Amino acid sequence: MNNPEFVEINNKRYKINTDYRIALKCDEVARDETIGDYERSLAIIYLLFGDEGIADKQNYDELLRLATKFISCNQDDIDDHEEIDMDFRQDIGLIKASFKSDYGIILDKENMHWWDFYMYLNGLTEGCVLNRVRELRTYDTSTIKDDKERTKIQKAQKRVALKRKKVKVLSENQQKSANAFYELTGIER
DSSP states (O other): OOOOOEEEEETTTEOOOOBHHHHHHHHHHOOTTTTTTHHHHHHHHHHHHHHHHHHHHGGGHHHHHHHHHHTTOOOOOOOSSSSOOOOTTTTTHHHHHHHHHHHHOOGGGGGBBBHHHHHHTTOOTTTTTHHHHHHHHHOOGGGGHHHHHHHHHHHHHHHHHOOOOOOOOOHHHHHHHHHHHHHTTTTOO
16 A cells, blocks of 8 residues: 555545645644644644645544544444553654664654654564563563562663643633633634
8 A cells, every 4th residue: 555645525625635744743742732632633733734624614623533543543342441651752862873773764864754653663673672671661561579679670761751731720720711712712722
């Protein structure tokens, strides 16, 4: 299957911004709990389809469905419940180092389609730095009998652990102001 460059809705074609960096930004937006669902949807539509996508309000639902399909590389079997052992934003240095060591690709100098990036990411060797860190993050230390060794591995896990994003909760006055803004502007959330 060829990497998609366009989506089509009712015989109208929308150009997709296929660059892997845009898809990584979409992933970041999708995971940002400080942004409301509607705003996240609009941001993803804008990132992937630009002004043309945002201007077509009657097709937002379909554009978002197609955006999701594009970001998931047309895979239906992605498991949302598996343990998260990687974060694109936090691990970008490890990703870059792994692409360089495994493929000789300097990501900062590449214009790469998202689907190619994802294929390469999933094809990285077990020995690359990213996959070694991912393995360490999910290693079950309860299987280690030696206390010193277990402590050593647990300390290493803490050093490479993914940082959890703190979610800012709006005060009651801030929430009222936000609600008033949306009401005045007519923007749906």
